[in-house]
Amino acid sequence: MLGVVVDTAVVSQRRAIVLDHVRLIDGTGTPPVEAGRVVVEGDRIVAVGAEDRVPLPAGAERLDLTGYTITPGLIDLHFHIENDPKLALRQLSHGITTFRDPGQWEEKFVELRKMIAADGIAGPRIFTAGPHIDGEHPAYPDDAVVARDADEARWFANRALDDGATALKIYFRLPWAGAKAVIDVCRARRVPCTAHLEILDARELFLAGLHGVEHITSLGVSLLPRVEAERYRQAVLANNDARREGRYRAFASLDLDSPRAKALYKVLHDRRPWIDATLAVFEQRSGTVPEGVKPEQMADRIAGFRTMQTLTGRVAREGARIVMGGHSTVPFAVRGEAPWRELELLVASGLTPLEALTAATGTAAGFLYRSDQLGTLAPGLAADLVVYRGNPAANIGAVRTAERVMVGGTWIDVARYRRY
Numbered sequence: 001m002l003g004v005v006v007d008t009a010v011v012s013q014r015r016a017i018v019l020d021h022v023r024l025i026d027g028t029g030t031p032p033v034e035a036g037r038v039v040v041e042g043d044r045i046v047a048v049g050a051e052d053r054v055p056l057p058a059g060a061e062r063l064d065l066t067g068y069t070i071t072p073g074l075i076d077l078h079f080h081i082e083n084d085p086k087l088a089l090r091q092l093s094h095g096i097t098t099f100r101d102p103g104q105w106e107e108k109f110v111e112l113r114k115m116i117a118a119d120g121i122a123g124p125r126i127f128t129a130g131p132h133i134d135g136e137h138p139a140y141p142d143d144a145v146v147a148r149d150a151d152e153a154r155w156f157a158n159r160a161l162d163d164g165a166t167a168l169k170i171y172f173r174l175p176w177a178g179a180k181a182v183i184d185v186c187r188a189r190r191v192p193c194t195a196h197l198e199i200l201d202a203r204e205l206f207l208a209g210l211h212g213v214e215h216i217t218s219l220g221v222s223l224l225p226r227v228e229a230e231r232y233r234q235a236v237l238a239n240n241d242a243r244r245e246g247r248y249r250a251f252a253s254l255d256l257d258s259p260r261a262k263a264l265y266k267v268l269h270d271r272r273p274w275i276d277a278t279l280a281v282f283e284q285r286s287g288t289v290p291e292g293v294k295p296e297q298m299a300d301r302i303a304g305f306r307t308m309q310t311l312t313g314r315v316a317r318e319g320a321r322i323v324m325g326g327h328s329t330v331p332f333a334v335r336g337e338a339p340w341r342e343l344e345l346l347v348a349s350g351l352t353p354l355e356a357l358t359a360a361t362g363t364a365a366g367f368l369y370r371s372d373q374l375g376t377l378a379p380g381l382a383a384d385l386v387v388y389r390g391n392p393a394a395n396i397g398a399v400r401t402a403e404r405v406m407v408g409g410t411w412i413d414v415a416r417y418r419r420y
């Protein structure tokens with residue numbers, strides 16, 4: 001009796017799953033394949049392509065997905081876990097099979113890792129960055145380590161990587177020498193180095209080897225006229241909160257064709273850094289005044305946000321690699337839907353729906369140095385994928401029609417995690 005049970009388990013584990021007659025968006029940016037087939041065995045994709053070119057394995061479990069669309073599992077490169085591990089599982093039910101938290105202690109992921117293990121699922125796949133490496137008077141003391149000089153910055157950088165971080169994040173009060181030390185550690189150890197900048201010049205840091213930036217606003221100091229840039233810098237150095245209204249004001253008046261802007265675009269073209277715009281967290285709408293904001297500040301907020309969107313479309317055309325960061329909690333998305341809102345805003349900023357989907361899949365895997373494991377539908381890669389009722393390559397809002405989510409070859413319980 002026991003022998004029979006074991007045999008059944010072995011057979012069912014090896015039985016291939018075929019997803020048939022489905023529109024395929026493979027994450028590389030190439031146009032969709034209209035009548036496609038994906039073959040999954042164990043936790044991997046073993047074959048993918050037009051259905052007349054992919055042989056049907058014997059004894060496979062076949063799922064007819066006529067009218068549906070498949071993308072690789074989405075990668076959210078800016079997810080803050082805070083004290084809410086369930087949010088990561090809710091996002092998983094929306095198709096986010098991988099996330100990167102851009103700045104947090106490893107201890108904060110213990111509970112989520114336990115939940116994932118208890119449920120026997122392969123994801124969400126977690127990439128961490130250790131706490132922010134910030135300077136004195138850090139913006140978020142609980143999530144940061146304070147480096148007082150380059151040696152300390154280097155030491156914190158190495159410690160975070162030894163603890164398991166797969167990226168590092170420079171935070172905006174870290175002085176130049178410290179930032180350079182963190183970049184050098186990342187380059188030596190081949191991990192991505194990203195930054196939230198308000199005070200340092202992104203153009204100069206890209207030239208020094210910075211991999212990418214979080215928030216489109218990180219480009220502000222590179223774009224403002226130098227006198228204004230220094231005034232903004234001193235205001236933020238005196239009071240971290242000066243950035244809240246200050247960046248909208250600065251963006252409201254930005255000239256995206258100035259000589260400073262063109263100098264930045266030249267570096268974007270040559271270095272091709274990754275830019276995670278996180279537009280959804282900055283979104284402003286007329287008629288909605290956020291808490292703590294005065295009505296007379298709304299004109300700058302709306303104009304500033306519009307320029308942030310224009311700049312995002314512009315840097316994409318100038319050569320930056322756009323990725324997708326949902327930022328967990330944003331003004332115009334309900335719980336767990338920030339990545340969907342971010343994708344919609346990327347399209348509203350000038351990316352095509354296919355480019356936005358590529359930002360959240362193939363390009364994001366490239367940011368993580370994981371293109372050989374994740375992010376596209378290709379033989380040998382993890383079987384992480386999302387099935388949609390609609391076609392997000394035609395209309396990005398159709399990401400909201402995600403119905404099934406597979407991670408590591410297993411369908412997750414979408415209904416259950418949508419209650420989280």
Ligand SMILES: [Zn+2]
Pocket residue numbers: 078080102327
């Ligand atoms: Zn953030």
